[in-house]
Amino acid sequence: MTATYPQVLLEHRKPDRITTLSEYRQAGGYEALRQVLTALDRQEVKTRLTDALLLGRGGAGFPAGIKVQTVAEDAPFPRYMVCNADEMEPGTFKDRVFLHAEPHMLIEGMTLAAYSIKASHGIIFIRPEYESAARILEREIGIARREGLLGKGILDSDHDFEIAVHRSGGRYICGEVTAQINALQGIRPNPKQPPPYPTDKGLWGKPTLVNNVETLACIPHIVKNGAQWFKDLAISPDAAGTKLFCVSGRVNQPGCYELPLGIKLSEIIETCCGGMKGGARFKACLPGGASTGYLTADHYHIAMDFDSLKKAHNRLGTGAVMVFDHHSCMVAATLNLTEFFARESCGWCTPCREGFPYLRDLLWRIETGQGEADFIPMIKTMCRHLWKSYCAFAPGGVASIESLLELFEDEVMAHIEGKGCPFKK
Amino acid sequence: MLPETLKTELQERIGRVAHPREMAIDVINALQDHFGYFSDEAMAQAADLLGMSPLELEELATFYTFIYREPVGRHVIHVCDSLVCWMENGENLVAHLCDRLSINMGETTADGLFTLLPVCCIGYCDRAPAILVDRKVHGPLTIEALDRLIDTLKENRS
Numbered sequence: 001m002t003a004t005y006p007q008v009l010l011e012h013r014k015p016d017r018i019t020t021l022s023e024y025r026q027a028g029g030y031e032a033l034r035q036v037l038t039a040l041d042r043q044e045v046k047t048r049l050t051d052a053l054l055l056g057r058g059g060a061g062f063p064a065g066i067k068v069q070t071v072a073e074d075a076p077f078p079r080y081m082v083c084n085a086d087e088m089e090p091g092t093f094k095d096r097v098f099l100h101a102e103p104h105m106l107i108e109g110m111t112l113a114a115y116s117i118k119a120s121h122g123i124i125f126i127r128p129e130y131e132s133a134a135r136i137l138e139r140e141i142g143i144a145r146r147e148g149l150l151g152k153g154i155l156d157s158d159h160d161f162e163i164a165v166h167r168s169g170g171r172y173i174c175g176e177v178t179a180q181i182n183a184l185q186g187i188r189p190n191p192k193q194p195p196p197y198p199t200d201k202g203l204w205g206k207p208t209l210v211n212n213v214e215t216l217a218c219i220p221h222i223v224k225n226g227a228q229w230f231k232d233l234a235i236s237p238d239a240a241g242t243k244l245f246c247v248s249g250r251v252n253q254p255g256c257y258e259l260p261l262g263i264k265l266s267e268i269i270e271t272c273c274g275g276m277k278g279g280a281r282f283k284a285c286l287p288g289g290a291s292t293g294y295l296t297a298d299h300y301h302i303a304m305d306f307d308s309l310k311k312a313h314n315r316l317g318t319g320a321v322m323v324f325d326h327h328s329c330m331v332a333a334t335l336n337l338t339e340f341f342a343r344e345s346c347g348w349c350t351p352c353r354e355g356f357p358y359l360r361d362l363l364w365r366i367e368t369g370q371g372e373a374d375f376i377p378m379i380k381t382m383c384r385h386l387w388k389s390y391c392a393f394a395p396g397g398v399a400s401i402e403s404l405l406e407l408f409e410d411e412v413m414a415h416i417e418g419k420g421c422p423f424k425k
Numbered sequence: 426m427l428p429e430t431l432k433t434e435l436q437e438r439i440g441r442v443a444h445p446r447e448m449a450i451d452v453i454n455a456l457q458d459h460f461g462y463f464s465d466e467a468m469a470q471a472a473d474l475l476g477m478s479p480l481e482l483e484e485l486a487t488f489y490t491f492i493y494r495e496p497v498g499r500h501v502i503h504v505c506d507s508l509v510c511w512m513e514n515g516e517n518l519v520a521h522l523c524d525r526l527s528i529n530m531g532e533t534t535a536d537g538l539f540t541l542l543p544v545c546c547i548g549y550c551d552r553a554p555a556i557l558v559d560r561k562v563h564g565p566l567t568i569e570a571l572d573r574l575i576d577t578l579k580e581n582r583s
């Protein structure tokens with residue numbers, strides 16, 4: 001079971017409540033912050049993050065150490081630290097599980113990241129469906145403040161840092177950094193292509209670091225235990241750390257599991273999730289959320305880390321594994337995903353706004369037996385156009401469609417030739 | 426009209442932040458809770474409180490899933506129709522709900538008690554199929570559990 005692997009972020013997870021501040025401190029929480037504020041300079045924090053090869057857990061996998069270094073020494077003040085708890089990618093629920101377990105680990109991680117770039121203001125941007133987590137965070141932020149762990153002169157140092165919780169009105173695009181910065185300023189949250197980069201001119205025109213919940217949660221552990229320790233957590237030699245995998249779909253025990261990067265997909269499904277439901281066969285999965293392509297049984301034993309998935313022309317994304325069995329229709333699944341992207345397109349640019357409804361209609365016709373062979377090149381062309389959209393939303397949205405045509409063309413053709421879905425009884 | 430207590434409370438909250446407009450969604454939510462939906466009147470009040478134009482608020486109101494520019498029922502049911510819930514029998518759940526309430530998605534029951542709306546993945550895929558009732562999550566749902574939920578809401582109507 002999962003307990004045989006080192007647990008870092010969810011070690012003290014309880015079934016029905018958070019780890020309280022005193023429990024968190026007993027387990028060594030806020031030690032990293034104390035160390036840093038008394039003995040380590042800012043550069044040392046940044047160096048440890050860089051050496052630890054911590055890659056962003058929000059989907060893009062950008063190195064966290066490099067991002068903190070991009071905030072210039074002489075950049076203006078105030079500087080902002082934003083925690084991205086939007087988590088609206090279908091299949092993804094790891095941040096929710098984490099926030100209901102270890103709010104103080106996030107508070108400490110944000111405070112450390114903020115210290116490294118001299119940010120004084122922290123904001124947690126959270127989706128409306130996570131109201132219970134928002135309330136927990138507000139309460140625990142208050143407790144941390146009373147204990148001198150947040151606010152003015154943290155732990156009797158000269159470092160000040162406040163955290164506020166910002167509730168979203170709910171749209172997937174708000175998870176994208178530049179859209180999120182607009183949302184935080186009460187502006188319609190369409191994305192804004194850089195430059196300027198948020199670390200240069202972000203929230204209210206000031207330097208802003210945006211990181212995912214899970215990325216920030218790793219920081220206290222890296223600071224305390226060092227870069228080498230973090231790298232040794234992973235199974236793959238070039239990866240670093242554990243990962244919160246959230247597994248759903250046709251497995252016996254869906255859930256959020258903390259596992260070393262590099263764990264085999266087959267082990268996640270069989271050992272952690274108790275195998276496939278009803279004894280069905282594994283057919284495919286999306287390895288990292290709705291914006292990644294399918295992986296078939298050919299990759300059943302793939303090492304789940306950023307590099308291995310890149311080599312398989314896929315992405316680890318958010319680590320949201322959605323599993324399909326041999327009864328699943330991949331055309332219908334892709335139609336459902338495309339419906340999501342059609343609905344959630346922010347509408348700012350034409351390829352995305354027009355392209356997803358068009359793709360959805362073609363897939364719908366194929367699924368319902370009205371498909372024609374010429375649809376396949378039409379779909380391929382439209383997917384290519386969508387790569388020319390304004391932001392990363394659209395290329396993410398076509399990943400499943402492109403991989404459907406690449407991996408399941410036979411199944412698509414069976415729909416077209418048989419004038420209907422072969423999986424419908 | 427906005428009750429003085431709510432108005433004062435919102436003014437105080439807005440007064441505590443550096444930029445009033447960062448409070449836009451919170452204010453919209455508060456007014457929506459009060460008026461039942463984000464009506465034109467609510468929008469004018471929000472604009473006033475935030476020092477923003479009604480147009481700027483309309484730009485937000487028409488963007489977000491959980492802001493309603495039209496009246497909704499006493500209980501708003503958002504049914505997740507994204508991949509995992511769909512795989513786990515979500516479609517039958519939707520059909521049953523529509524049948525039970527005699528409305529289609531996007532409609533409100535004649536007695537004004539329920540509005541049914543689709544929503545994208547709500548982040549509870551480990552509890553699929555999942556729905557939100559008045560923003561509270563329920564799942565994994567069976568048809569029977571759903572019926573019990575609706576019964577309870579109907580009984581508590583008074």
Ligand SMILES: Cc1cc2nc3c(=O)[nH]c(=O)nc-3n(C[C@H](O)[C@H](O)[C@H](O)COP(=O)(O)O)c2cc1C
Binds near residue numbers: 062064174176393
């Ligand atoms: C359409 C879209 C939605 C996104 N949604 C999220 C999200 O909900 N949470 C998140 O952390 N990152 C999300 N991202 C990625 C962010 O843009 C960004 O890369 C990330 O928050 C940075 O944090 P990290 O480096 O710690 O991963 C999204 C990106 C795109 C293009």
Ligand code: SF4
Binds near residue numbers: 173190191353389392
């Ligand atoms: S690609 Fe889609 S989400 Fe991104 S800016 Fe264009 S319309 Fe908006």
Ligand code: FES
Binds near residue numbers: 090092550555
């Ligand atoms: S797909 Fe329904 S909660 Fe995620």
